[in-house]
Amino acid sequence: xxxxxxxxxxxxxxxxxxxxxxxxxxxxxxxxxxxxxxxxxxxxxxxxxxxxxxxxxxxxxxxxxxxxxxxxxxxxxxxxxxxxxxxxxxxxxxxxxxxxxxxxxxxxxxxxxxxxxxx
Numbered sequence: 001x002x003x004x005x006x007x008x009x010x011x012x013x014x015x016x017x018x019x020x021x022x023x024x025x026x027x028x029x030x031x032x033x034x035x036x037x038x039x040x041x042x043x044x045x046x047x048x049x050x051x052x053x054x055x056x057x058x059x060x061x062x063x064x065x066x067x068x069x070x071x072x073x074x075x076x077x078x079x080x081x082x083x084x085x086x087x088x089x090x091x092x093x094x095x096x097x098x099x100x101x102x103x104x105x106x107x108x109x110x111x112x113x114x115x116x117x118x119x
Contacts, residue, residue, distance in 0.1 A: 001076045002119040008112040009070045009079050012086065015108060016063035024056030037098070062086070076116055083113040 022032045028043040032052075042048055062082065069078040090106025 001070070001074060001079065002115065005076075005079070005112060005115045005119055006070050008108065008115055009066055009083070012083070012108050012112055013063040013066040013070075015105075016059045016066070016086075019105075020056040020060035020063065022056070023052040023059065027052045027056075080113060080116045083109045083116065087113065 022029070022035055026032050027049045028040060030040070032038075033040050033043055036043075038048075043052070062085075066079065066082050069075050069082060086109040087106045090102050090104075090109070093105060094100070094102035
């Protein structure tokens, strides 16, 4: 795995840690409201907060898996699988929620996957 791919994969992991932070620890913050385009009153609902926190744990675990596949048990194959998974989830979100999710959530993963395939 090239150094460029490692750096990009690490940035994808950091992106997912940030998403985890917004969803799990800053659930009803102005930043979370802006990023997810939701009213603060909606984010303050217990049911939404619980769903966000659960989703945040999922995103944090994705970040950890990426870092493991890059640094702990280096595997180009697993890193490619994680990037592919992120791209598929972003594509689904783009179809069901907001068109820009494919670039916001999947853009860096797409670039990372390309470098993994080419370099």
